Amino acid sequence: MLSKKNQTLGEFIIENQDSFQYSSGELSKLINAIRLAAKVVNHEVSKAGLIDILGGVGETNVQGEDQQKLDLFANEKFIQTLKNREIVCGIASEEEDSFISINSNDDNHQNKYVVLIDPLDGSSNIDVNVSVGTIFSIYRRVTPVGTPVTIEDFLQPGNKQVAAGYVVYGTSTMLVYTTGDGVNGFTLNPALGTFYLSHPNMQFPVNGHIYSVNEGNYVHFNQGVKDYIKYCQMEEGDRPYTSRYIGSLVSDFHRNMIKGGIYMYPKSSVTMNGKLRLLYECNPMAFLAEQANGLAIGGKNRIMDIQPTELHQRVPFFCGSRNMVEKLQEFLKKYH
Numbered sequence: 001m002l003s004k005k006n007q008t009l010g011e012f013i014i015e016n017q018d019s020f021q022y023s024s025g026e027l028s029k030l031i032n033a034i035r036l037a038a039k040v041v042n043h044e045v046s047k048a049g050l051i052d053i054l055g056g057v058g059e060t061n062v063q064g065e066d067q068q069k070l071d072l073f074a075n076e077k078f079i080q081t082l083k084n085r086e087i088v089c090g091i092a093s094e095e096e097d098s099f100i101s102i103n104s105n106d107d108n109h110q111n112k113y114v115v116l117i118d119p120l121d122g123s124s125n126i127d128v129n130v131s132v133g134t135i136f137s138i139y140r141r142v143t144p145v146g147t148p149v150t151i152e153d154f155l156q157p158g159n160k161q162v163a164a165g166y167v168v169y170g171t172s173t174m175l176v177y178t179t180g181d182g183v184n185g186f187t188l189n190p191a192l193g194t195f196y197l198s199h200p201n202m203q204f205p206v207n208g209h210i211y212s213v214n215e216g217n218y219v220h221f222n223q224g225v226k227d228y229i230k231y232c233q234m235e236e237g238d239r240p241y242t243s244r245y246i247g248s249l250v251s252d253f254h255r256n257m258i259k260g261g262i263y264m265y266p267k268s269s270v271t272m273n274g275k276l277r278l279l280y281e282c283n284p285m286a287f288l289a290e291q292a293n294g295l296a297i298g299g300k301n302r303i304m305d306i307q308p309t310e311l312h313q314r315v316p317f318f319c320g321s322r323n324m325v326e327k328l329q330e331f332l333k334k335y336h
């Protein structure tokens, strides 16, 4: 991977095109499309209080969650931008019941990629001015080029991803992604509308001192998770760790990748499979984590080895600094 601090995202994409195993320029166009949609969404997010984009639309998505205006705005912008560029043959989104098959105007199109997105991550934080994000995961289709995509093209295990990333709309706006050759972070200069390489070759510190979990659910967690949380809080060695939970997966992950930490959304007696969606939340964050020397598990198993069965399936998710996730796994194993 070739990287020079402060080079633009556009320059970085071109310079690293050949390090991508399927390099044909299509993936570069795809990342460029995501860059463009991220800027459009960032523009709305940054002035959310001034325009009528706060609050819900009074409808729920396929998962029974209240859809926020910004969920739908971001969903529309990412789908539209990807469609207009004629580089993907299918899209799946948290806000769409089923996948969208993209028919090209060019019958001989060679579009090989499908994209899965969480257009707006951290929806519960939109109205309270806390950082939110967008998450994306990219696969090569498994069905023949030129034919309509099928569910098979989306239900691929995470270890088949060719690229994944997120945008965090926070104190600054960053796009962080991997194509399987390390993780790089780009910060948007809003005045110029350009992303610059600010965080080359991001790495999870092997150890960390931050644990991120919604402790309001503590009583519903299984004993292994409870014991690990108690371990984090114990006055011993380099503990207690600090508890930090923003409630936006992207923002909690981003902080933990920079400072060292572990994020947990376990299954519980109320959320039998946890809350987070395997295909457009857990798999992309797991790909990034592993590319940044971290780990991502669902309990006993590696998240990216899970064979998906449904578009919106949920799985327990534990992700972060290598030694912290391995320690948690020790506690979980005690009760399996």
Ligand SMILES: O=P(O)(O)OC[C@H]1O[C@](O)(COP(=O)(O)O)[C@@H](O)[C@@H]1O
Pocket: 065, 094, 118, 120, 121, 122, 123, 124, 214, 247, 248, 249, 250, 275
């Ligand atoms: O409020 P809870 O139950 O702790 O859940 C917070 C988690 O849910 C999410 O908001 C789910 O994502 P969406 O906002 O995209 O639905 C994560 O970003 C976050 O980590």
Ligand SMILES: [Mg+2]
Pocket: 118, 120, 121, 122, 249, 281
């Ligand atoms: Mg989400």
Ligand SMILES: [Mg+2]
Pocket: 071, 094, 118, 119, 120, 121, 122, 123
């Ligand atoms: Mg969302």
